[in-house]
Amino acid sequence: MSGSRATLAQVAARAGVSVSTASLAFSGSGPVSAATRERVLAAAEQLRYAGPDPRGRSLRQGRSGIIAVVMEDRVLAAFRDPVRIAVLDGIAQETSAQGQGLLLLSDVGESADAIGTATMDAAILLAFSSRSDPTVELLRRRVVPLVALGGPDHGLLTISIDDEAASAAAAAHLAGLGHTDVAIVTLPLVNVDSPAARGPLTADAMRAASVTVSLTRLRGARSVFPAAAGWVSAASSVDEGMIAGQALLADPARRPTAVIAQSDLLAAGVIRAAHELGLSVPGELSVIGFDGIPLDRIIPQDLTTMVQPAAAEGRAAGRAVLDLLAGTQPRSASFQCTFHPGATTARPA
Amino acid sequence: MSGSRATLAQVAARAGVSVSTASLAFSGSGPVSAATRERVLAAAEQLRYAGPDPRGRSLRQGRSGIIAVVMEDRVLAAFRDPVRIAVLDGIAQETSAQGQGLLLLSDVGESADAIGTATMDAAILLAFSSRSDPTVELLRRRVVPLVALGGPDHGLLTISIDDEAASAAAAAHLAGLGHTDVAIVTLPLVNVDSPAARGPLTADAMRAASVTVSLTRLRGARSVFPAAAGWVSAASSVDEGMIAGQALLADPARRPTAVIAQSDLLAAGVIRAAHELGLSVPGELSVIGFDGIPLDRIIPQDLTTMVQPAAAEGRAAGRAVLDLLAGTQPRSASFQCTFHPGATTARPA
DNA sequence: CTGTTAGCGCATTCAT
DNA sequence: ATGAATGCGCTAACAG
Numbered sequence: 088m089s090g091s092r093a094t095l096a097q098v099a100a101r102a103g104v105s106v107s108t109a110s111l112a113f114s115g116s117g118p119v120s121a122a123t124r125e126r127v128l129a130a131a132e133q134l135r136y137a138g139p140d141p142r143g144r145s146l147r148q149g150r151s152g153i154i155a156v157v158m159e160d161r162v163l164a165a166f167r168d169p170v171r172i173a174v175l176d177g178i179a180q181e182t183s184a185q186g187q188g189l190l191l192l193s194d195v196g197e198s199a200d201a202i203g204t205a206t207m208d209a210a211i212l213l214a215f216s217s218r219s220d221p222t223v224e225l226l227r228r229r230v231v232p233l234v235a236l237g238g239p240d241h242g243l244l245t246i247s248i249d250d251e252a253a254s255a256a257a258a259a260h261l262a263g264l265g266h267t268d269v270a271i272v273t274l275p276l277v278n279v280d281s282p283a284a285r286g287p288l289t290a291d292a293m294r295a296a297s298v299t300v301s302l303t304r305l306r307g308a309r310s311v312f313p314a315a316a317g318w319v320s321a322a323s324s325v326d327e328g329m330i331a332g333q334a335l336l337a338d339p340a341r342r343p344t345a346v347i348a349q350s351d352l353l354a355a356g357v358i359r360a361a362h363e364l365g366l367s368v369p370g371e372l373s374v375i376g377f378d379g380i381p382l383d384r385i386i387p388q389d390l391t392t393m394v395q396p397a398a399a400e401g402r403a404a405g406r407a408v409l410d411l412l413a414g415t416q417p418r419s420a421s422f423q424c425t426f427h428p429g430a431t432t433a434r435p436a
Numbered sequence: 437m438s439g440s441r442a443t444l445a446q447v448a449a450r451a452g453v454s455v456s457t458a459s460l461a462f463s464g465s466g467p468v469s470a471a472t473r474e475r476v477l478a479a480a481e482q483l484r485y486a487g488p489d490p491r492g493r494s495l496r497q498g499r500s501g502i503i504a505v506v507m508e509d510r511v512l513a514a515f516r517d518p519v520r521i522a523v524l525d526g527i528a529q530e531t532s533a534q535g536q537g538l539l540l541l542s543d544v545g546e547s548a549d550a551i552g553t554a555t556m557d558a559a560i561l562l563a564f565s566s567r568s569d570p571t572v573e574l575l576r577r578r579v580v581p582l583v584a585l586g587g588p589d590h591g592l593l594t595i596s597i598d599d600e601a602a603s604a605a606a607a608a609h610l611a612g613l614g615h616t617d618v619a620i621v622t623l624p625l626v627n628v629d630s631p632a633a634r635g636p637l638t639a640d641a642m643r644a645a646s647v648t649v650s651l652t653r654l655r656g657a658r659s660v661f662p663a664a665a666g667w668v669s670a671a672s673s674v675d676e677g678m679i680a681g682q683a684l685l686a687d688p689a690r691r692p693t694a695v696i697a698q699s700d701l702l703a704a705g706v707i708r709a710a711h712e713l714g715l716s717v718p719g720e721l722s723v724i725g726f727d728g729i730p731l732d733r734i735i736p737q738d739l740t741t742m743v744q745p746a747a748a749e750g751r752a753a754g755r756a757v758l759d760l761l762a763g764t765q766p767r768s769a770s771f772q773c774t775f776h777p778g779a780t781t782a783r784p785a
Numbered sequence: 786c787t788g789t790t791a792g793c794g795c796a797t798t799c800a801t
Numbered sequence: 802a803t804g805a806a807t808g809c810g811c812t813a814a815c816a817g
Contacts, residue, residue, distance in 0.1 A: 092579045094810060105788045110812055117813095118786055137577035141555040142500065143810025146491040146793050151555055153502075153539065161532075163525035166515050176512035179540070183510075183547035188554045190502065191528070191538040198532035205537045206490040206500055206555060228486035230441050325732045352732075359733065383674045383734055384708065443794060454804045459796055466797095467802055492794025495809050 093134040102130035113139055145206065154182050154408055155190040155210040155231075157202060159219060159278055162191065168323055169380040170350075170397045171213070174236065177401020178211060185409055194222050202226065209408045211236055212243070216297040218278050232411040236404045239299045244411070245419045246404045250300055253393045253424035254307025254347070257375045260391075260426065261345045262311050264434050266373060270343040271308050271317040272331040272353050274301040285330065288317025304349045304377065316343070320353055325385055328356015329363075336364055336372070344435040345373035351392055352378075355385045358431060369433035379427055391429035396422050442483040451479035462488055494555065503531050503757055504539040504556040504580075508568060508627055510547070511540065517672055518729040519699075519746045520562065523585065526750020527560060534758055543571050551575065558757045560585055561592070565646040567627050581760040585753045588648045593760070594768045595753045599649055602742045602773035603656025603696070606724045609740075609775065610694045611660050613783045615722060619692040620657050620666040621680040621702050623650040634679065637666025653698045653726065665692070669702055674734060677705015678712075685713055685721070693784040694722035700741055701727075704734045707780065718782035728776055740778035745771050 099109035104123055111117035112127035119127075130136075145151040156178065158165045165171050179189055192202050192210075203225055210231050212223065215238035223241050226233055235245040261269055276296035277284055284292060288305075296302055301319075309315060318334055320327040331353060336342050348354035354376030361372045368374055368388065379394025403420050410417035448458035453472055460466035461476035468476075479485075494500040505527065507514045514520050528538055541551050541559075552574055559580050561572065564587035572590050575582055584594040610618055625645035626633055633641060637654075645651055650668075658664060667683055669676040677697060684706075685691050697703035703725030710721050717723055717737065728743025752769050759766035 095812095096810075106810090107789080107812075108787055111787090114812080120786060123787080135577055137574065137579075138552055139812090140810055141553055142491070142495040142498070143793095144553075144812075145555060146495045146795085146809085147811045147813080149491070149793075151491065152550065152553060153555065155537075161525065162528040162538075163521060166521045166524070172512065172515045175515070176510065179511040179542070179547075183542055183545075183550070186546060186549040186553070188504075188550045189511075189540040191540055193528070193532055196532075197535060198528075200535040201501060201532065201537045203487060204490055204493075204501060204535070206494060206502065225486065228484055230486075385732060385734055444796095445794075455794090456796075456798095456805080457803055460803090463796075469802060472802080488796090489794055492809095493796075495793085495811085496795045496797080498809075 092140065093131075093136040095136075095139060098127060098131045098134055098136045101134060102126045110139070151206045151208055152187050153190050153207050154187050155192050155205065155207040156213055157192045157194055157210055157215075157222065158213045159194050159215060161193055161195055161198070164322075165213070170378050170395065173380075173397035174213070174401040174404075177398040177403075178405040179401075180398075181402050181405025181409060187409075194219050203229070207231060209233070209412055211404050211408055212238060214238055214300065216278050216299055218297045232408070234404050234407045234411065236400060237300055244407060244417060246400055246407060247420075248395055248400060248422040248424060250303040251307040251310075253377070253395070254304040254349075255310050256424070256426060257347055257377065257393050258308045258311035261347065261373060261375060261432065264373065264432060266345040266435050268343045269312045269315045269345045269347060270335045271305065271312075271315050272328065272335070272346060272348040272357060273305055273317055273319050274298065274323055274349045274353070275321055276301050276319050284319060285321040285327070286319055287334075288319050292319055301349060308347050315347075323350040323352050325352050325356040325359065328353035329360045330356070332357035332360025336361055336366065343372075345375070345432070348374065348376050350378050351376040351380050351382060351390055354390055354392065354431070355382055358386045358388070369431050371436055373432040373435070375432055379424075388431050389429035391432040392427050393424040394427045395424050441489065442480075442485040444485075444488060447476060447480045447483055447485045450483060451475045459488070500555045500557055501536050502539050502556050503536050504541050504554065504559040505562055506541045506543055506551060506559055506564075506571065507562045508543050508564060510542055510544055513671075514562075519727050519744065522729070522746035523562070523750040523753075526747040526752075527754040528750075529747075530751050530754025530758060536758075543568050552578070556580055558582070558761055560753050560757055561587060563587055563649065565627050565648060567646045581757065583753050583756045583760065585749060586649055593756060593766060595749055595756060595771075596768075597744055597749060597771040597773060599652040600656040600659075602726070602744070603653040604659050605773070605775060606696055606726065606742050607657045607660035610696065610722060610724060610781065613722065613781060615694040615784050617692045618661045618664045618694045618696060619684045620654065620661075620664050621677065621684070621695060621697040621706060622654055622666055622668050623647065623672055623698045623702070624670055625650050625668050633668060634670040634676070635668055636683075637668050641668055650698060657696050664696075672699040672701050674701050674705040674708065677702035678709045679705070681706035681709025685710055685715065692721075694724070694781070697723065697725050699727050700725040700729050700731060700739055703739055703741065703780070704731055707735045707737070718780050720785055722781040722784070724781055728773075737780050738778035740781040741776050742773040743776045744773050
């Protein structure tokens with residue numbers, strides 16, 4: 088694209104036809120005789136013309152074939168989360184089947200500048216928190232069709248999972264087993280560029296919270312265990328889960344009989360911590376996770392968890408964006424999780 | 437971008453200035469009086485103008501602010517590999533700091549169409565095999581500045597790691613401990629859209645191989661253990677490593693004393709398999725990996741491995757691309773791995 | 786079937 | 802400090 092490039096006009100001149108005819112020969116969207124098409128293609132070959140320049144084409148057509156995916160984290164943080172990867176893959180399945188490219192944009196630091204200036208036909212907002220309201224406003228102004236995947240209600244077309252119901256179901260499972268003393272390990276409550284806030288779940292922490300998914304799942308769990316103690320982790324990882332587990336389980340006097348973790352990785356960490364403390368799972372501690380990702384045997388048991396249809400969500404978001412671009416009016420959709428009865432929950436001792 | 441949008445001309449008209457003046461007011465790259473700038477911005481505000489349309493701008497400037505990252509796998513496969521994620525994050529660190537967006541493109545199936553038609557200022561080819569020669573040729577024709585990250589020699593500017601030397605070093609480490617009966621577990625030899633080829637490393641398999649990294653690492657290991665038996669895995673994962681481990685270790689009569697795995701995930705799987713067979717590591721079997729990724733305690737021990745500076749590679753590739761766009765001439769670079777002495781290798785029994 | 790005309794939205798000369 | 806003119810490369814109406 089930089090450097091010198093043949094243009095359609097040059098190709099047309101060489102083939103002895105008009106530019107518009109040459110254009111038709113490439114797009115195939117009009118009546119061109121086989122002979123002329125041949126001539127045009129031959130001329131292109133001689134000039135090493137690689138096809139119409141996307142820039143001219145997209146200005147003319149008002150379409151670029153680019154769909155943006157906007158995240159609040161930098162790439163590394165986002166893609167360390169297996170659920171996000173599955174969602175992104177779902178999106179890519181749909182969009183790339185239509186020859187659309189995915190533009191990865193991050194709403195952090197200077198990277199966010201690109202959101203205001205990058206070419207895009209539409210955007211998918213991935214797991215936004217309320218922190219990003221200004222970004223949503225900017226994209227709205229740019230009249231970019233938007234699809235939200237998870238996140239707070241911006242009045243946008245939204246693809247989501249019923250986090251609250253699923254969390255409530257997880258809690259109800261424990262309640263049904265007879266647990267009454269339950270602790271909750273949450274995902275981060277604030278976003279990446281805020282000072283990391285790992286620690287006990289306090290009223291202050293709740294007030295400062297901006298991450299929708301964490302709050303919604305918390306609400307679901309609290310609907311069953313209103314007084315449950317909580318621990319806020321700084322990321323969704325095994326290590327963070329272990330820290331949470333240590334904090335919640337170390338003191339035998341204040342030890343819950345069950346833990347609800349807001350992700351499988353956190354749950355795995357809690358189980359690890361329990362083992363290190365000499366607690367058997369589920370004999371002395373029940374643990375339920377959230378996500379249903381392959382844990383690659385980080386823990387020996389099969390984790391009891393709420394399975395989230397991440398790839399399906401991604402595909403739905405991808406389809407919604409394509410529908411938006413096609414002019415049809417897709418509808419918001421909410422997916423349900425399914426309970427996976429693993430081997431990490433049991434009746435309290 | 438779709439739907440109706442105010443244009444710079446409308447803003448200019450409303451502000452009572454010429455289009456060119458309005459343009460200057462936005463770009464800030466020319467002399468405009470503070471008063472007129474105010475008027476222009478006010479007019480923009482009234483019309484809810486969100487700034488210059490990227491399409492017009494990129495046609496005019498010949499720049500789009502988009503850097504493509506082209507991979508041979510679909511998103512899911514690519515991002516299941518922690519090294520790839522780290523590399524991508526390194527790229528993003530550099531490019532997004534310059535406000536450039538990353539366009540994710542896949543050289544598989546219909547998704548590949550976008551490679552010929554998508555807007556991009558430059559492209560980074562991520563871990564290409566020789567299979568993708570036609571794609572390289574296409575991008576060359578499009579006169580897109582290219583940077584290869586790993587992969588075969590296309591005569592392109594290439595950022596790589598010295599796989600062969602690192603593999604040789606890993607092998608030498610085992611040789612130094614006294615091992616002579618060593619087996620090698622390789623990464624896939626053929627690409628995703630070829631029929632998956634898991635199984636013993638045969639001459640036939642070698643002939644059909646197209647994945648550079650696997651072959652290069654193999655060459656390094658074989659430089660120390662020319663006759664080493666091998667197993668080709670179908671992916672870089674713990675599960676594949678376990679399958680390899682089962683295959684290589686099940687028969688006590690033909691059991692090696694050490695295994696060189698071409699990735700840490702494969703190494704972890706081999707160790708898992710060893711444990712299942714009742715073999716102690718490193719007592720009865722030494723295992724060395726490759727990558728130096730955080731294993732999140734998939735195995736109990738600290739893995740002995742060759743640590744690859746993945747993020748640094750990514751940053752180097754990102755910088756190279758930016759340099760290319762800036763007109764300076766970056767040079768190819770090769771990174772060295774560092775040996776990490778973990779707890780999974782020892783003298784043979 | 787092919788050519789002519791027009792303009793997508795903008796940044797950049799060059800005048801003034 | 803501002804404005805007028807030009808064209809980036811292409812496709813879509815329309816006319817022939």
